[in-house]
Amino acid sequence: VTEVEGLLRELAPQVLxxxxxxxGGFDTCEDAxxxxxxxxxxxxxxxxxxxxxxxxLITTASRRRxxxxxxxxxxxRREETVALAxxxxxxxxxxxDDTLTLLLLCCHPSxxxxxxxxxxxxxxxxxxxxxxARAFLVxxxxxxxxxxxxxxxxxxxxxxxxxxxxxxxxxxVLQVLYLIFTEGHTASSGGALNRVELxxxxxxxxxxxxxxxxxxxxxxxxxxxxxxxxxxxPARVSADGALVPLADQDRSRWNAxxxxxxxxxxxxxxxxxxxxPYQLQAAIAAVHDExxxxxxxxxxxxxxxxxxxxxxxxGPMVTLNRVVAFAQVxxxxxxxxxxxxxxSDPALAAHHRVDAVRAHLxxxxxxxxxxxxxxxxxxxxxxxxxxxxxxxSRAARLG
Amino acid sequence: xxxxxxxxxxxxxxxxxxADFDILREAFVKYVVLIYGNPGSRKAWEGMSDEQRAAGLxxxxxxxxxxxxxxxxxxSERLAFPELTKRVSIADGTPMTTDxxxxxxxxFLAGFYLLDCESFERAVEIAGLIPEAxxxxxxxxxxxxxxxxxx
Numbered sequence: 001v002t003e004v005e006g007l008l009r010e011l012a013p014q015v016l017x018x019x020x021x022x023x024g025g026f027d028t029c030e031d032a033x034x035x036x037x038x039x040x041x042x043x044x045x046x047x048x049x050x051x052x053x054x055x056x057l058i059t060t061a062s063r064r065r066x067x068x069x070x071x072x073x074x075x076x077r078r079e080e081t082v083a084l085a086x087x088x089x090x091x092x093x094x095x096x097d098d099t100l101t102l103l104l105l106c107c108h109p110s111x112x113x114x115x116x117x118x119x120x121x122x123x124x125x126x127x128x129x130x131x132x133a134r135a136f137l138v139x140x141x142x143x144x145x146x147x148x149x150x151x152x153x154x155x156x157x158x159x160x161x162x163x164x165x166x167x168x169x170x171x172x173v174l175q176v177l178y179l180i181f182t183e184g185h186t187a188s189s190g191g192a193l194n195r196v197e198l199x200x201x202x203x204x205x206x207x208x209x210x211x212x213x214x215x216x217x218x219x220x221x222x223x224x225x226x227x228x229x230x231x232x233x234p235a236r237v238s239a240d241g242a243l244v245p246l247a248d249q250d251r252s253r254w255n256a257x258x259x260x261x262x263x264x265x266x267x268x269x270x271x272x273x274x275x276x277p278y279q280l281q282a283a284i285a286a287v288h289d290e291x292x293x294x295x296x297x298x299x300x301x302x303x304x305x306x307x308x309x310x311x312x313x314x315g316p317m318v319t320l321n322r323v324v325a326f327a328q329v330x331x332x333x334x335x336x337x338x339x340x341x342x343x344s345d346p347a348l349a350a351h352h353r354v355d356a357v358r359a360h361l362x363x364x365x366x367x368x369x370x371x372x373x374x375x376x377x378x379x380x381x382x383x384x385x386x387x388x389x390x391x392x393s394r395a396a397r398l399g
Numbered sequence: 400x401x402x403x404x405x406x407x408x409x410x411x412x413x414x415x416x417x418a419d420f421d422i423l424r425e426a427f428v429k430y431v432v433l434i435y436g437n438p439g440s441r442k443a444w445e446g447m448s449d450e451q452r453a454a455g456l457x458x459x460x461x462x463x464x465x466x467x468x469x470x471x472x473x474x475s476e477r478l479a480f481p482e483l484t485k486r487v488s489i490a491d492g493t494p495m496t497t498d499x500x501x502x503x504x505x506x507f508l509a510g511f512y513l514l515d516c517e518s519f520e521r522a523v524e525i526a527g528l529i530p531e532a533x534x535x536x537x538x539x540x541x542x543x544x545x546x547x548x549x550x
Contacts, residue, residue: 112469114470139474142470142471142473143470145468145469149468149470182546183546353548383428383542385544388543390550
């Protein structure tokens with residue numbers, strides 16, 4: 001990311017919020033801001049960054065917005081459908097909380113999750129449609145359609161938000177930011193040169209959100225979870241592109257600064273805020289990250305945290321990951337019995353991860369043939385190419 | 400002509416079922432919808448009146464427009480009939496081609512959609528809007544990705 005790109009992405013939500021406050025109409029303002037960002041990305045590297053970059057962007061975007069409005073008005077007059085176009089209707093919104101307000105709007109419940117993700121990255125993240133498309137490995141037209149359709153749907157939606165809806169809408173925002181992070185958390189290393197790092201973008205957006213909601217435990221928990229996960233990234237993939245399981249990672253390559261910040265965040269949040277799923281997941285990640293070797297991992301602590309997570313946010317993957325921790329504490333045979341119980345959940349019955357966990361436990365209990373079969377069964381059902389390669393190589397080793 | 404052909408079916412397809420969010424779910428997945436033809440579907444197509452054929456094509460156009468508007472269609476194509484199939488094999492390092500049609504083939508790939516949608520359920524819902532589904536020969540398959548889970 002160049003300096004200008006970084007600055008533009010940081011200013012994008014502020015400029016958009018300023019425009020929406022002044023003129024109303026999220027969709028047309030968003031178009032105008034995109035044009036201003038594009039102009040800046042072309043002019044600033046050559047002419048230098050203006051003294052007041054935010055003011056420059058607001059002025060440029062306002063000009064575009066007014067031009068759009070004029071041509072729209074002229075078109076409507078020609079068509080004689082509307083005698084007088086609606087005058088700009090600024091909606092009074094407090095000047096603070098810009099990022100939060102925009103995030104809540106982009107994650108509006110009328111939009112599908114993929115649309116919320118695309119719109120958030122563009123309107124709040126300041127990314128171009130082309131950058132988003134490359135990051136998700138889909139054609140630019142697909143993302144472009146998704147964004148323009150989402151903006152159409154939001155036309156007429158109030159910029160501000162009723163207080164009662166806020167907790168639910170904030171939960172959607174956290175999910176969208178987490179999805180952006182997990183999408184970026186890929187094992188692909190080659191061909192990534194032109195791709196925006198979605199993990200970096202997600203962390204940046206959660207930092208902005210946290211600046212506006214410093215006391216929210218789940219926002220802090222989400223940021224901690226991302227940092228504690230991202231910290232392990234340098235060790236997750238080997239030089240030849242293969243996934244390295246947590247137990248085999250070179251821990252000296254983990255990012256110590258991210259770990260320190262993540263641990264401090266989650267410690268603070270757990271001490272002061274009501275507990276939530278992101279905090280619990282961050283706490284689990286912290287236990288892993290704080291172990292000097294895989295053998296030092298405090299699995300009893302992790303199992304306790306999964307027991308809590310199962311109450312706070314039950315789900316098939318939580319059930320399954322808890323079994324992994326359970327087997328580490330109580331041994332592979334007890335783990336296999338626990339797994340049989342978990343696999344009776346219809347949501348897990350046909351999931352490849354059940355076979356993968358079973359394979360590991362069978363291998364640990366000395367049943368090489370059973371383990372090999374379970375690894376291959378898992379390999380046939382996964383949707384991840386790196387995971388498939390990993391499972392096949394585990395099976396081959398037992399060959 | 401299958402009774403589901405019509406804009407009404409398309410509109411119904413827009414309804415979204417939001418899967419419960421699992422905080423440990425995996426990354427976005429693309430889906431391919433494979434549309435197979437067979438002697439039955441071919442006979443139905445060949446036996447249509449001009450109006451029925453036009454209505455069928457208009458239905459597909461509407462479906463594609465809807466899926467473009469929602470940003471879910473990456474690409475879709477209709478394939479030529481199997482008469483134009485060429486099979487390629489390599490014998491002694493030399494590519495050889497054999498021309499179709501191949502008598503043993505009862506079902507043939509007639510077209511496909513590549514979708515980028517919210518869930519497997521949604522991909523199945525879209526597949527159900529494809530007229531050939533009335534003949535029982537539409538398949539949905541997830542596309543493999545590079546996302547790597549924590550191991």
